[in-house]
Amino acid sequence: xxxxxILSGKGGSGKTSLATSFAALGKEKILLADxxxxxxxxxxxxxxxxxxxxxxxxxxxxxxxQEKCIQCGNCKILCQFDAIEEKDNRFYINPIDCEGCGYxxxxxxxxxxxxxxxxxxxxxxxxxRFKNVLFHAKLNIGADNSGKLVSYVKKQAKKYAxxxxxxxxxxxxxxxxxxxxxxxxxxxxxxxxxxxxxxxxFSDMKRLHELVNNFKIPCGCIINKxxxxxxxxxxxxxxxxxxxxxxxxxxxxxxxxxxxIRQLKTVNEYDKNMAVLIKNIWEKIYKTNL
Amino acid sequence: xxxxxxxxxxxxxxxxxxxxxxxxxxxxxxDNSFKGVALIDLDVExxxxxxxxxxxxxRIEKIFKKIPxxxxxxCTFCNKCVxxxxxxxLAMLPSLIMRFPELCHSCFVCEAVCPHQAIKxxxxxxxxxxxxxEDNFLFIESKLNIGEVAAPALIKQSKxxxxxxxxxxxxxxxxxxxxxxxxxxxxxxxxxxVLLVTESTPFGLNDLQLAVKTLRLLKxxxxxxxxxxxxxxxxLDKYLEKENIPVFGRIPIRQEIAIAYSAGxxxxxxxxxxxxxxxNSYSRIKEMRNERDCNTIR
Amino acid sequence: xxxxxxxxxxxxxxxxxxHFGRAKGFILYDTDEKSDKWIENTENLNAAHGAGIQAAQKxxxxxxxxxxxGSVGPKAxxxxxxxxxxxxxxxxxxxxxxxxxxxxxxxxxx
Numbered sequence: 001x002x003x004x005x006i007l008s009g010k011g012g013s014g015k016t017s018l019a020t021s022f023a024a025l026g027k028e029k030i031l032l033a034d035x036x037x038x039x040x041x042x043x044x045x046x047x048x049x050x051x052x053x054x055x056x057x058x059x060x061x062x063x064x065x066q067e068k069c070i071q072c073g074n075c076k077i078l079c080q081f082d083a084i085e086e087k088d089n090r091f092y093i094n095p096i097d098c099e100g101c102g103y104x105x106x107x108x109x110x111x112x113x114x115x116x117x118x119x120x121x122x123x124x125x126x127x128x129r130f131k132n133v134l135f136h137a138k139l140n141i142g143a144d145n146s147g148k149l150v151s152y153v154k155k156q157a158k159k160y161a162x163x164x165x166x167x168x169x170x171x172x173x174x175x176x177x178x179x180x181x182x183x184x185x186x187x188x189x190x191x192x193x194x195x196x197x198x199x200x201x202f203s204d205m206k207r208l209h210e211l212v213n214n215f216k217i218p219c220g221c222i223i224n225k226x227x228x229x230x231x232x233x234x235x236x237x238x239x240x241x242x243x244x245x246x247x248x249x250x251x252x253x254x255x256x257x258x259x260x261i262r263q264l265k266t267v268n269e270y271d272k273n274m275a276v277l278i279k280n281i282w283e284k285i286y287k288t289n290l
Numbered sequence: 291x292x293x294x295x296x297x298x299x300x301x302x303x304x305x306x307x308x309x310x311x312x313x314x315x316x317x318x319x320x321d322n323s324f325k326g327v328a329l330i331d332l333d334v335e336x337x338x339x340x341x342x343x344x345x346x347x348x349r350i351e352k353i354f355k356k357i358p359x360x361x362x363x364x365c366t367f368c369n370k371c372v373x374x375x376x377x378x379x380l381a382m383l384p385s386l387i388m389r390f391p392e393l394c395h396s397c398f399v400c401e402a403v404c405p406h407q408a409i410k411x412x413x414x415x416x417x418x419x420x421x422x423x424e425d426n427f428l429f430i431e432s433k434l435n436i437g438e439v440a441a442p443a444l445i446k447q448s449k450x451x452x453x454x455x456x457x458x459x460x461x462x463x464x465x466x467x468x469x470x471x472x473x474x475x476x477x478x479x480x481x482x483x484v485l486l487v488t489e490s491t492p493f494g495l496n497d498l499q500l501a502v503k504t505l506r507l508l509k510x511x512x513x514x515x516x517x518x519x520x521x522x523x524x525x526l527d528k529y530l531e532k533e534n535i536p537v538f539g540r541i542p543i544r545q546e547i548a549i550a551y552s553a554g555x556x557x558x559x560x561x562x563x564x565x566x567x568x569x570n571s572y573s574r575i576k577e578m579r580n581e582r583d584c585n586t587i588r
Numbered sequence: 589x590x591x592x593x594x595x596x597x598x599x600x601x602x603x604x605x606x607h608f609g610r611a612k613g614f615i616l617y618d619t620d621e622k623s624d625k626w627i628e629n630t631e632n633l634n635a636a637h638g639a640g641i642q643a644a645q646k647x648x649x650x651x652x653x654x655x656x657x658g659s660v661g662p663k664a665x666x667x668x669x670x671x672x673x674x675x676x677x678x679x680x681x682x683x684x685x686x687x688x689x690x691x692x693x694x695x696x697x698x
Contacts, residue, residue: 009336011468012301016493038469039298039497060376080397096475096507101397102376115376141504145471146637175300175468176335179439198552200305200338207336210436229552253548261491262523372645378638381645381667388667393637 001161002189002289003154005035007173007181007212009204014224015194017257019172020045021268021278022285026170027131033157033171034136035150035184037121042172045266048126048134056137058148060100061118062093068112075104075113096142121149123156133160147183150174154187168289177204177211185212190289191219192248195236197229202236209243219245220288222281224257226250246288249281291579292462294481298497300468302487303517303541305333306551308465309342310558311485314568315461316427326426326460330452332477333467334417334434334444341554345422345429351451353432354413355443357394358401360387364408371400371409392439417444419451428456441467442476449480470504478505483578484512485538485571490523498526502533511578515567516540538574539567591617591690592652593683598626600684606658609640615683616650640664648673656686656695665698674698 006022008015020042023032034042042048062083064075069091076084076091083097084104093104095118105113120143126134135157137149154171161169171188174180185191191212195205205221212219221240226233233250240247251274260270268275295308312329319325331339358371358380365387372380372387379393380400391414400409417434432448434441445467456462466477478484484505488498498514505512514530519540530537541547546560558565594611595602605611614627627650629643640660644667647655654674668675675698678686689695 010301011299038471039300039500041299041493041496044492044496078398078402099395099397100376101395101399102374103397103399103402106374106399106402139471141470141500141507142472142475145469145473148637178335178441178473196552199341199554200551203338203341204336225548225552228548232552255543258489258491258518258520258543259522261493262520264492378641381641383645383648383667383670386670388670390638390641390663390666393641393663 001158001167001169003158003169003171003187004190004192004285004289005171005173005184005188006192006194007184007208008175008194009177009208010196010201011175013194013196013201014251014257016041016045016172017261017267018194018222018278019170021266022170022282023128023132024130024266024268025279025282026168029166030132030168030170031157031161031166032128032132032134033153033169034134035153035171035180036174037137037139037149037153037180038145038174040136040138043126043134043136045261045264046128046130046134048128048136050124050126052125054123055119056121056123056149056152057117058120058146059118059144060102060115061095061098062100062102062104062113062115064091064093065112065114066090068110070110070112072109074107074109078103078107099144120144123149123152125156125160135160145178145180147179150180150183151186154183177207181208181211185215185217188217190285191217192285193219193221193245194224195221196225197223197227197232197236198225199232202232202239205236206239209245213243220248220285221245222248223250225253228253248284249277251277291575292464292481293575294464294466294478294484295487296466296474296478296484296501297468297487298470298499298501299489299494302489302494304468304487305338305342305465306517306557307485307487307515308463309339310556310564311568311571312427312463313556314558314565315463315572316425318572319426319461326428326457328428328430328452328456328460328462329465330430330432330448330462331465332432332445332448333465334432334441334448334473335467337431337433337465339429339465340431342556343429345420345431347420347422349421351419351421352415353417353419353444353447353451355394355416355440356396356398356411357391357414358389358409359412360389361408361410362386364406366406366408368405370403370405374399374403392437396443416440419448421455428460430456441473445473445476470500475504475508478510479508481510483575484510486512486514487517488514488526489518490516490520490526492525495526495529499529502535511582513538513574513578515571518543536574538571541567589619589653590651591619591687592647592650592655593617593686594657595626595683600624600682600687602683604656604658604678604680604683604686606680608655608657608660609643609664611643611657614647614650616652617683617687638663641667644668654690656690660698
């Protein structure tokens with residue numbers, strides 16, 4: 001079983017559009033995972049219908065028992081995160097600011113504060129309209145995006161792939177280069193970097209590549225909006241060559257990407273020319289990972 | 291006046307709006323010797339505003355978070371510090387207490403719990419803030435050191451830095467991280483209002499709805515700017531109308547805008563019509579502020 | 589000598605649990621006494637980051653000479669590297685089979 005993770009560093013490069021196009025091509029031969037647990041979008045184009053839903057817990061949150069509380073205010077004074085508010089002479093913990101450290105529980109003279117497991121999101125397993133199964137999740141607002149939920153989605157997806165003897169796990173990664181991106185890359189066999197010919201895109205791509213390189217995972221690159229800025233494209237190509245990153249394909253700047261999403265279609269469903277281009281790229285990725 | 295530029299979805303145009311709107315304001319305030327603009331890039335993992343603003347960094351300041359320092363001579367290996375840490379940032383070995391700075395949330399519990407003063411919270415560098423200025427424009431970029439993960443901590447301290455260093459009569463525009471998790475929330479929290487940037491696609495709408503939910507929970511006033519606007523996606527306009535969300539402008543998809551952006555250039559000159567959107571945003575923001583001040587007085 | 593395996597269940601016929609930090613449990617095998625002891629690790633399965641750190645501390649308390657597992661994350665590695673414990677990596681198999689390979693010197697030292 002091989003895991004291919006698609007990342008971009010920069011948002012808006014076309015990562016999810018391409019991931020869903022590959023899902024349409026791979027069908028039941030591939031398993032899917034969406035690691036963007038903050039603002040997941042893959043399920044929209046795939047018409048994912050979940051058959052499994054689980055609550056996800058991570059870390060702790062403090063809860064004040066108002067009956068035991070004597071309003072001494074110690075907790076509010078000592079909280080490093082300003083997570084305790086006083087209103088009408090009562091003290092309340094703001095769950096968005098609470099980091100679950102337990103300091104308040106420790107200092108409360110009446111033992112009126114208890115730490116409980118924090119429910120931080122939901123995990124889903126869904127069927128998609130392309131006959132593949134999608135593993136995804138949604139973090140609650142303000143939750144710590146530490147990458148733990150990403151790791152959980154990955155673990156469940158891999159387990160399923162092994163059990164059902166599916167050879168490929170295709171994962172749509174999160175934006176950025178922080179903990180969620182790190183968790184997505186951990187244990188992956190191949191990384192597809194989607195970039196665009198803009199200075200911002202190239203800058204983010206380099207930061208992302210640095211991260212991936214630390215994990216010593218082979219990668220390939222798709223240059224989207226390739227003809228938007230030829231000067232930046234040349235710089236990208238130079239960078240790819242210098243760093244031994246294979247060029248998987250170049251996609252011209254086109255209206256099909258946003259237009260197809262608007263019609264809730266994948267790019268290859270909407271545009272025949274794009275379909276040929278994307279199929280070639282997919283075949284390259286597939287062959288590299290046989 | 292503190293305005294946070296945020297979005298649910300990445301790549302909608304936050305940095306484009308933040309940079310170009312703040313440059314518009316700089317021109318606008320030029321005649322008014324009492325006002326200036328500060329653009330603060332809080333997208334600390336990958337700050338990109340400097341590509342468009344091309345600043346000459348005059349000052350670089352290191353930013354720290356506190357992590358436990360182990361004083362071996364006082365330690366009795368009682369394990370209280372390790373047992374009290376809910377983030378697994380400390381480990382006890384036969385002859386040493388190990389620390390994991392990247393896991394530390396700076397809660398101070400370990401220092402409080404140690405009976406022998408063997409743990410003391412000390413500064414640990416997590417990032418850098420660079421400041422540059424020209425006329426009535428201040429540019430502040432906040433960047434996490436490579437390998438560090440404490441984005442919310444750096445964002446919080448960057449805001450404290452702004453309170454200290456930027457004149458109070460300056461308008462402050464904050465370019466925020468994408469998404470709706472802890473980094474974005476820390477960045478928008480103390481703003482006077484938030485400008486959400488979205489795009490005319492189902493992804494843009496889906497993520498906008500998450501951002502709206504977040505801002506309503508935080509009780510922050512907000513408005514929307516639609517970037518890469520396309521009238522063939524009425525669902526977005528319908529949602530905004532139904533929810534009574536003010537729209538300050540609709541920026542169309544234009545080749546000249548995309549090209550300028552790709553080359554790291556500002557767009558106010560290649561697409562001058564955009565200044566109407568900035569002018570409108572400026573008036574609407576002032577309106578919202580006056581309304582809020584009236585409500586507060588009442 | 590004492591060898592510690594990450595294990596999916598009790599007994600030497602159990603399968604190796606491939607990842608150190610979030611293993612279901614550990615089996616401490618004494619080559620002199622030919623006895624095995626099961627140690628639970630379930631409380632670490634729920635930890636946010638740092639499950640490996642907790643697991644490492646737990647394992648160090650048992651004072652093994654060697655650890656045999658599938659993979660060890662960077663934080664757990666950092667903790668274990670402060671001791672003299674030798675770490676060996678292998679694939680998911682029955683512990684009894686792995687023990688035989690270890691005795692024959694076939695296992696790779698990390």
